[in-house]
Amino acid sequence: MTTNITPRTLPDSLQRWFDAKGWSLHPHQQAMLERAENPALLLIAPTGGGKTLAGFLPTLAELGTDPDAGLHTLYVSPLKALASDIKRNLGTPIEGAGLNIRVEDRTGDTPSSRKKRQRADPPHILLTTPESLALLTSYEDAPRMFKGLQRVIVDEIHALAESKRGDQLMLALARLQTLCPDLRRVGLSATVDDPQQIAHLLARHPDPCDILLADPGPDPDIQMLVTDEAPPWSGGGAKYAIPAVLEQVKKHKTTLIFHNTRAQAELFFHNLWLANEDALPIGIHHGSLDRDQREKVEAAMVRGDLRAIVCTGSLDLGIDWGDVDLVIQVGAPKNVKRLVQRIGRANHRYNAPSKALLVPANRFEVVECIAALEAVKAHDLDGDTRGAGPRDVLCQHILIAAASGPFDADALYAEMTSAGAYSDLSRASFDACLDFCATGGYALRAYDQWQRIRQRPDGLWELRDPRSAVRIRQNIGTIQDSDTLKVKWRGRGGAPLGEVEEGFAASLTPGDTFLIGGQIVRYEGLRDMVVQVTRDAKKKPKIATFMGTKFATSTQLSQRILRIFQQDDWPALPPHTRDWLHLQRDVSQLPQPGRLLIESFPHDGREQLVVYGFAGRNAQQTLGLLLTKRMEEEGLAPMGFVATDYATLIWGLDAVTDPRPLFDLERLEAGLDGWLAGNAVMKRTFRASATIAGLIERQVGGQRKSGRQATMSSDILYDTLVRYDPDHLLLQITREEAMRGLVDFDRIRDMCQRVGDRIDLLRLTRVTPLAAPLFLEPGRVPINGEADERLLEEEVTRLMDESGLNQIEVKPSWRVPY
Known part of the structure; x- marks a missing residue:
């Protein structure tokens, strides 16, 4: 900390406590005190910069001098564990200064007796999550509980802004602002790619939001891990790097080893443990583990009992996990913003560089890791612009409003459009959602169970059956757990x-x-x-593990990779990867920004077509489905395909001689509509949106339906609506969600519009170096049983011989100059 506290800004007792500790405020913390009266304020400060304390300082100053009873400040975080951590950390200055301030948390883990008491006698500071806040606003006594609320602090706002949880939260804040017109909003984050966009979401529309940028501090100390063995041509396990990772663990106090999927985390932890001859204490942490097991690992981290923790995004956000001095990211980060967030877990101190190492899982990921390193160095965060607020969340909010008591539609519409994501919501769209909540829609209006609300003679809307408020509350939320x-x-x-x-x-x-x-x-x-x-005592599982979430490489990172390809040489790359790219350029060419490279060649008695779209795995998968459909329409004979983040490989009987008709955007979109109509993707998307909108209930009478029960109910509803009411609101929402999320068609559309007719089709005689790893993707080369490693090695050797890759000399070790 660098600047002195102004004695007038904090209570004397808190001032004395700071002085006794020898602490003074950072400039951005002082600025938060000076701007405490701003209606909306977004603070962007580096990890370890005390941004959470900065958010709470005005609260401590106000409550320390005038500790009136009642709720003063509401703190909202994406994680229950983060709320608990903040409660523990806030207790230190409050107890040290002897302040009469009561702090409590309220999450899904809070006992019901305490929840009931909090509504009757709320604490000065309540720490909660978006779901719990939405639930609180659904009660009839919400106006009494929140009547004295003065400030709301939204922590890690960037994480909430990227999902429907953020939309749900902002609608809840709009409700609170109606109850408390002078409510002040504060957003906190360390990683924001577009501050203006986040500010728009945070502020009450059309009010402005002040943005406070703290000193970002020193750049992180981030490098590629040096290994004796080169990465494999394909795969995501990074088993080759385990000896080097263990050496790093031995050299540091606590190391977080991040993975992009739970499957990769499980496999890496298993292999790491088998190689752990020194019996170092190592743990594993991810969202599918039992809560008690996660909490044991978290407690051991705080105590400093663990030397390493293999983890996923479950440890991404701002909890201060003990004395972490190294972060290792295994596998390409896919997203620069996520990488920066993870790097910040190390050396959780202001003006101290975080230390991190990247471990590419295969040869192509070496290039992606280099691109990510360059992006971090350039402070170039990635992020996609979110569209209008989703209407399924809007429907849920209407039901929440009805559960809290009768409402006026005009007033609710004005309240909803004060939320940034819904500021452009048309009255017609709102009325359609209102009608859906009242009738279920044209095809369902004959069924009482979907007629949740009605309009009274005085014009106000209310629940048709007051007892349904309990069921509405049981199903509040936007998180759709996989079954x-x-x-x-x-x-x-x-x-x-x-x-x-x-x-x-x-x-x-x-x-x-x-x-x-x-x-x-x-x-x-x-x-x-x-x-x-x-x-089981075996050292190798027959089936690796469940899959978990997969990330797609961001658009910005993909474009950076393409720019790297345009260099004459790549001195930052290790020799084996540099020679691989030079060989690709010699026998074919490298993909270019603004153009689409397509390679065609025979292999294994089939014609192969490789489309280097660099659009992300979901989009490349969808592109494979649409292109094979277009090829069938053109009289070609496709037999199958496989996709990665950067390319789609299609094999069949006939060679493609003119690819341009295949990429006609209108016909691709028409093909997508036909494919989606009866596809499982649409049914899965419908189930999620229908659950959020309240058409399908997962909780009934305190009992949760099984995934199979919910699927049967939603599939019947989906088929009914498709047949009898194809323009139903939920079908419109489902298509929007599928296009935006699961199939990522926006990226395909963007690629086609950016490329136009600049398509380069190269007819070649053999597998190319860049295409070779595609033949080793799961689903393309089926490898099973005890002989899997030997068969895979034989397949790799054959492909590399064919593509010329075995000409490349592999050095025993390599280092990247970053």
Whole structure:
């Protein structure tokens, strides 16, 4: 800390406590005090810069001099664990200064007795999540509970702004602003690519939002990990790097080892543990593990008992996890903003550089990691502009408003359009959502269960049946968990291990072994919707693990990779990767910005077509579906395809000689409409949106429906609406969501518009170096059983010989000059 506290800004007791500690405020913390009366204020400060304390300083100053009873400040975070951590951290200055301030948290883990008491006697500061806040606004006594509320602090606002949880939160804030017109809003974040966009979401429309940019501090110390063995041509496990990772763990106090998927985290932890001859204390942490197991790992981290933690995004956000002095990112980060967030977990101190190492899982990811390093160095964060607020969240908010009491439609519309994401909401769109909540829509209006609200003679809207408020509250939220089943040890009172997807569980047969929580377990059977397992002493599971979430490479990072390809040489790349790119340029060419490279060549008795779209995995997968459909329409004979973040490989009987007709945007979109109409993607998207909008209830009478029950209900509804009411509001929402999320068609549209007719089709005689890894993707080269590694090695050797890649000399080690 650098500047002195102005004695007038803080209570004397807190001033004395700071003085006794030898602390003074950072400039941005002082500025937060000076701008405490701003209606909306966004603080962007580096990790370790005390931004959370900065957000609370005005609250402590106001409550320290005038501690009136009642709720003064509401703190909202994306994570329950973060709320608990803030409660612990806030207690230090409050107790040290002897302030009479009561701080409590309220999340899904809070006992019901405490929740009831908080509504009657709220604390001065309440720490909560978007879901719990939405629930609080649904009660009839919400006006009394929030009547004295003066400030709302939204922490890690960038994480909330990227999802429907943020839309739900901003609608809840609009409701609070109606109850408390002078409410002040504060947003906190360390990683914001577009401050104006976040400010627009935070402020009450059309009011402005002040943006405060703190000194970003020193650049992070981030490099590529040096390994004795070169990365493989394909795959995502990074097993080759484990010896080097263990050496780094030994040299540091606590290391966080991040992965992009839970499957990769489980596999890496398992292999790391097998190589851990020194028995270093190592843990694993991800969202599918049992809560008790996660909390044990978290407690051990805080105590400093663990030397390394293999983790996923579950540890991305701002919790101060003990003495972490190194972050390792295994696999290409896919998103620069996420990488910066993860790097910030190390050396959680202001003006101290965070230390991080990148570990590419395969040769192509070497290039992606270099691109990410350059982006971090240039402070070039990536992010996609979000569109208008989703209407399924809007429908849920209408039901929440009705649960709290009768409402006027005009007033509710004005309230909703004060939320940034809904500032352009038309009255017609609002009325359509209102009608949906009242009738269920044209095809469903004959059924009482979907007629949730009605208009009274005085014009106000209310619940048709007041008892339905309980069911509405039970189903509040926008988080759509994948349909999961509990995993427990077999036997009476078997301890829980975590959860796996229903689809994964359905693929298991008794005797199959898989990884969960770093342990190899044997599947014994399914009983009472619980996956029962026993321990297995094998060193290798038959089935790796469940999949978890997959990330797609951001558009900005993909464009940076393409710009790297345009260099004459690549001195920053290790020799094996540099020679690989030179060989690609010699036998074919490298993809270019603003152009689309397509390669065509024979292989294994089939014609191969490789489309280097660099549009991300979801978009490249969708492109494969649409192109094969277009090829069939053109009389070609496609047989299958596989996709990665950067390319789609299609194989078939006939060579493509003119690709331009295949990329006609109107026909691609028409093909997408036809494909989506009866596809499982649409049904899955419909189920999520219908659940958020209140058409489908996952919780009934305190009991949660199984995934299978919910799927059957939603599929019947979907088929009914498609047949009898194809313009139903929920079908409109479903198409919007599918296009924006699961199929990522916007990226395909952007690619086609950017490229135009600048398509380069190269007819070649053999597999090219850049295409070779595509033939090793799962689903393209089926490798199973005990001989998998030997068969894979033989396949790699054959492909590399064919593409000329075995001409490349692989050095025993390499270093990247960053």
